[in-house]
Amino acid sequence: xxxxxxxxxxxxxxxxxxxxxxxxxxxxxxxxxxxxxxxxxxxxxxxxxxxxxxxxxxxxxxxxxxxxxxxxxxxxxxxxxxxxxxxxxxxxxxxxxxxxxxxxxxxxxxxxxxxxxxxxxxxxxxxxxxxxxxxxxxxxxxxxxxxxxxxxxxxxxxxxxxxxxxxxxxxxxxxxxxxxxxxxxxxxxxxxxxxxxxxxxxxxxxxxxxxxxxxxxxxxxxxxxxxxxxxxxxxxxxxxxxxxxxxxxxxxxxxxxxxxxxxxxxxxxxxxxxxxxxxxxxxxxxxxxxxxxxxxxxxxxxxxxxxxxxxxxxxxxxxxxxxxxxxxxxxxxxxxxx
Amino acid sequence: xxxxxxxxxxxxxxxxxxxxxxxxxxxxxxxxxxxxxxxxxxxxxxxxxxxxxxxxxxxxxxxxxxxxxxxxxxxxxxxxxxxxxxxxxxxxxxxxxxxxxxxxxxxxxxxxxxxxxxxxxxxxxxxxxxxxxxxxxxxxxxxxxxxxxxxxxxxxxxxxxxxxxxxxxxxxxxxxxxxxxxxxxxxxxxxxxxxxxxxxxxxxxxxxxxxxxxxxxxxxxxxxxxxxxxxxxxxxxxxxxxxxxxxxxxxxxxxxxxxxxxxxxxxxxxxxxxxxxxxxxxxxxxxxxxxxxx
Numbered sequence: 178x179x180x181x182x183x184x185x186x187x188x189x190x191x192x193x194x195x196x197x198x199x200x201x202x203x204x205x206x207x208x209x210x211x212x213x214x215x216x217x218x219x220x221x222x223x224x225x226x227x228x229x230x231x232x233x234x235x236x237x238x239x240x241x242x243x244x245x246x247x248x249x250x251x252x253x254x255x256x257x258x259x260x261x262x263x264x265x266x267x268x269x270x271x272x273x274x275x276x277x278x279x280x281x282x283x284x285x286x287x288x289x290x291x292x293x294x295x296x297x298x299x300x301x302x303x304x305x306x307x308x309x310x311x312x313x314x315x316x317x318x319x320x321x322x323x324x325x326x327x328x329x330x331x332x333x334x335x336x337x338x339x340x341x342x343x344x345x346x347x348x349x350x351x352x353x354x355x356x357x358x359x360x361x362x363x364x365x366x367x368x369x370x371x372x373x374x375x376x377x378x379x380x381x382x383x384x385x386x387x388x389x390x391x392x393x394x395x396x397x398x399x400x401x402x403x404x405x406x407x408x409x410x411x412x413x414x415x416x417x418x419x420x421x422x423x424x425x426x427x428x429x430x431x432x433x434x435x436x437x438x439x440x441x442x443x444x445x446x447x448x449x450x451x452x453x454x455x456x457x458x459x460x461x462x463x464x465x466x467x468x469x470x471x472x473x474x475x476x477x478x479x480x481x482x483x484x485x486x487x488x489x490x491x492x493x494x495x496x497x498x499x500x501x502x503x504x505x506x507x508x509x510x511x512x513x514x515x
Numbered sequence: 516x517x518x519x520x521x522x523x524x525x526x527x528x529x530x531x532x533x534x535x536x537x538x539x540x541x542x543x544x545x546x547x548x549x550x551x552x553x554x555x556x557x558x559x560x561x562x563x564x565x566x567x568x569x570x571x572x573x574x575x576x577x578x579x580x581x582x583x584x585x586x587x588x589x590x591x592x593x594x595x596x597x598x599x600x601x602x603x604x605x606x607x608x609x610x611x612x613x614x615x616x617x618x619x620x621x622x623x624x625x626x627x628x629x630x631x632x633x634x635x636x637x638x639x640x641x642x643x644x645x646x647x648x649x650x651x652x653x654x655x656x657x658x659x660x661x662x663x664x665x666x667x668x669x670x671x672x673x674x675x676x677x678x679x680x681x682x683x684x685x686x687x688x689x690x691x692x693x694x695x696x697x698x699x700x701x702x703x704x705x706x707x708x709x710x711x712x713x714x715x716x717x718x719x720x721x722x723x724x725x726x727x728x729x730x731x732x733x734x735x736x737x738x739x740x741x742x743x744x745x746x747x748x749x750x751x752x753x754x755x756x757x758x759x760x761x762x763x764x765x766x767x768x769x770x771x772x773x774x775x776x777x778x779x780x781x782x783x784x785x786x787x788x789x790x791x792x793x794x795x796x797x798x799x800x801x802x803x804x805x806x807x808x809x
Contacts, residue, residue, distance in 0.1 A: 223714060224628050228640065231625035231684055234617075235647065238681030242658035243650050249658060256661065306550055319793050320554045323561055326792040327785045328742030330760035334767045334781055335564045338774060339579075345563055348579035379560070440653040443744045447764060463653045470657055471749065479657045487654040494649060 243487070250481035255474050268481035278482075281465040282489075284458065287370060288377070289438040293431055295378045296385050300430075301423070303382070304389035305415055318390075325383030333447030336376050337363060363448065369457040376444060381437070385430050392426030393419065428501055435497065439490045442467070462486045561785075568779030575774050590779035600780065602755055603762035607741055608787075610672050610679070610758055614740040615733050617680040622687035622732060623695075623725065627717055629688065630695035631703070641692075647685035652678070652745060660749040674750045675758070679740050687732040694728035695721060734795050741788050759784040 250268055252260035272278050307318055324332065339345040340362035347359040362372045396419060404414040442463035449457055449464075466486060470479015567575060568590050570583045594600050629641055652659070659678055668674030698721060706716040722729075744760045751757055754765060763784050767777045 220632065220634070220713075224632055224634055227624040227717075228628040231621040231688075232640070232643075234621060234677065234681045235644065235684050238659065238662070238678045239647050239650055239655065239684075240643075242655040242662055245658035245661070246655060249661075303553065306546060306553075309546065311546060311550070317550050317554055321557050322792065323789065324557050326738060326788050327561070328744065328760050328763075328788070330742075330744050330763045331564070331781050331785050334763055334777070335560055338567075338778070339560060339563060343576075343579065345567075345580040348581075352578075352580060379557070383557070436651070440651050442653055447744070466653075466657070471660065476657060476661065483654045483657055487650070490651075490654075491649060 246480040246483045246487075248480075249477050250484045252477040253475075254477035256476035260477060262477075264477070268478050269485065271478070272482055272485055277460070278462070278465055280458070281460045281462050284370060285439055285441070285461050288374070288441060288461070289435050291374050292377060292381070292434050292438045295374060296382050296434065297427065297431065299378070300382050300385035300389055301420070301427070303386045304393055305419065307386065308390060308393045321386060322383040324380050325387070329380075329443035330447055332376065332380050333444050336372075337448045340372055364453070364457055366456065366458040369449075369459050373445065373448075373459050376448075377438075377441075380444070381434070385434070388426055388430050389423060392423050396422045432494070432497055432501075436490060436494060439486070439493065462489070564778050564785075565782045568775060568782045570775055572773060572775050587775070590776045591783065593776060594780045594783055599754060600762070600783065603757050603759050604784070604787075606672060606756060607758040607760075610676055611737045611740040613672070613676045614679040614683065615737045617676065618683045618687050618736040619729055619733050621680065622684055622691055623722065623729060625684070626688050626691035626695050627721055630692045631698075631713075631721075641688075644685045644688045647682070648689075650682075652682050656745060656749055659746070663750055669750060670752050670756050671750075672756070675743070675746050678746055679736075679743065683732075683736045683739065686735065690732050691725060691728050694725045698724050730795070734791065738788055738792065741791075 249260055251263060251265060253262040253264045253268070254260035303321065307314060307321070311317075341347075342359075342361050342364075344362075346362065350356065350358050360368050363369055400418050400422075401414055404418060409417070440463055441461045445459050445461055445464050446467065449459055462482065463486065466479055466482035470476060470482060473479075563580070566583055569586050569588065570581075571585075571587050574581065574584060574587075625644070629637065663669060663674045663678070666674075668677070702720055702724075703713075703716050706720055707713075711719065742760060743758075747758045747761050751761060754762070757765065763781055766780050770777055
């Protein structure tokens with residue numbers, strides 16, 4: 178924000194004061210400040226040497242597979258030899274007509290909304306709390322981030338042991354006299370998705386808190402001092418200063434949370450395994466993809482699911498960016514870095 | 516999963532900036548109560564795992580949520596003496612360190628080009644990487660598996676390292692470019708007057724000066740690799756090649772009746788990521804400061 182000129186114009190738009198690079202190419206006179214030395218071929222060689230490896234690895238392992246997914250999606254293919262059995266849009270028709278997929282999609286939608294509702298307010302409150310000067314703050318911060326740092330597998334294995342019918346959670350409830358509250362946390366279809374939401378909230382709220390803390394640190398202290406001098410209470414100051422200035426951070430967090438929720442795979446697959454998630458009502462598009470694609474040996478079909486998942490995410494991401502993020506960032510995903 | 520798809524501007528030096536935002540008011544004791552209550556919620560399940568590893572199975576069955584009555588170290592020592600655990604820990608370490616090195620080296624080089632050169636196709640190159648944020652591994656996993664198989668890298672660590680590097684590049688580049696851009700032009704001119712080539716400038720000045728950003732992206736890449744599950748699940752298919760997350764899962768299903776030992780295995784496998792994060796927590800928050808403002 179401070180030196181916005183230089184950072185704002187990053188790469189996509191022509192640099193301030195510089196000329197458009199589109200027409201004149203690399204052979205015309207370089208702008209004096211920027212290309213002080215070196216012959217042209219030498220500069221090109223440097224660029225190729227420095228950027229080449231990253232581009233090769235990235236294109237080979239990210240772009241190429243994604244394009245291949247789109248291609249394989251049109252075939253009925255068991256994964257061996259080149260795909261030959263072209264079936265057009267048949268895979269896509271099958272996906273869109275499959276009620277199991279509809280269920281998965283519905284679960285994803287639920288998880289998207291509930292993640293925002295359950296994590297957002299709590300994370301803002303936590304960040305405000307942890308941003309105050311208090312004894313042991315750094316210890317508390319580290320401890321609160323623990324769930325975020327440990328792996329999905331550990332979270333999955335640990336929580337599924339605790340949530341077993343004869344597990345620690347029900348044991349604890351019985352011990353404190355709430356025996357009536359003991360339920361089948363993981364297998365009851367009415368409960369399971371809520372258990373999943375509790376686990377997701379527990380696991381990922383630390384990430385939201387980290388982002389919000391970083392956002393809070395960029396709010397100038399002077400604003401709070403001024404508010405204090407004017408006699409504003411702590412809560413008034415938070416409501417009128419902190420929350421509005423934290424807006425951009427919240428909108429970026431919400432974006433990341435939505436995308437993450439749409440792609441959710443690890444936790445569900447680890448806790449509910451390959452087969453139970455659909456009956457427990459926690460299947461997601463990604464578990465549907467793995468189950469019906471690779472595990473079933475139908476690679477063409479699996480790739481088609483990946484494409485559907487990608488398109489749904491893309492549409493949501495672009496819509497969100499168009500209507501929500503636009504005020505903060507001008508094309509963070511499609512262009513510049515501001 | 517938790518790609519940090521935000522843009523950074525270089526963090527200010529840690530120190531004074533960290534004090535910002537705290538208020539001048541006296542802190543209410545209630546704040547401490549609430550804070551430590553939340554810590555309890557966050558740590559409770561982790562404590563259950565660690566303490567559970569110190570109990571016996573009969574204790575766990577009789578009272579699943581209790582504290583250890585007698586301290587049972589046998590579970591931990593049996594895990595620590597199993598060669599499979601160490602093998603899997605080594606696999607995780609190799610994959611994590613290689614991924615981190617690869618991401619940092621390739622990422623710094625590419626970001627340097629994007630930040631300090633001017634050429635045709637620069638915009639396209641940036642957009643290419645930025646668009647990578649839209650391709651999470653979930654979408655590409657099936658063709659990635661086919662590709663890795665075609666390269667003959669199935670069931671090898673390079674088979675997970677290379678894709679992990681590729682998928683970590685977008686975030687790395689988006690975080691690093693502003694760092695490199697912020698290095699004053701005068702430094703480059705001075706270096707040039709002293710006879711350094713632009714590559715010499717890169718090696719002697721850029722790399723050291725961008726260290727804070729590099730540490731941030733390095734930590735993110737390492738923790739992501741240490742914890743990654745989906746890719747190893749597709750690529751690695753025997754216990755000796757497993758990384759710890761797969762090892763934990765297979766151990767948990769293999770010894771599902773021996774809950775205490777499973778808990779000990781789980782506890783031990785989370786230690787490195789925890790240590791790593793505790794050491795660098797400030798740096799991560801610091802490195803992201805400015806990342807998230809509009």
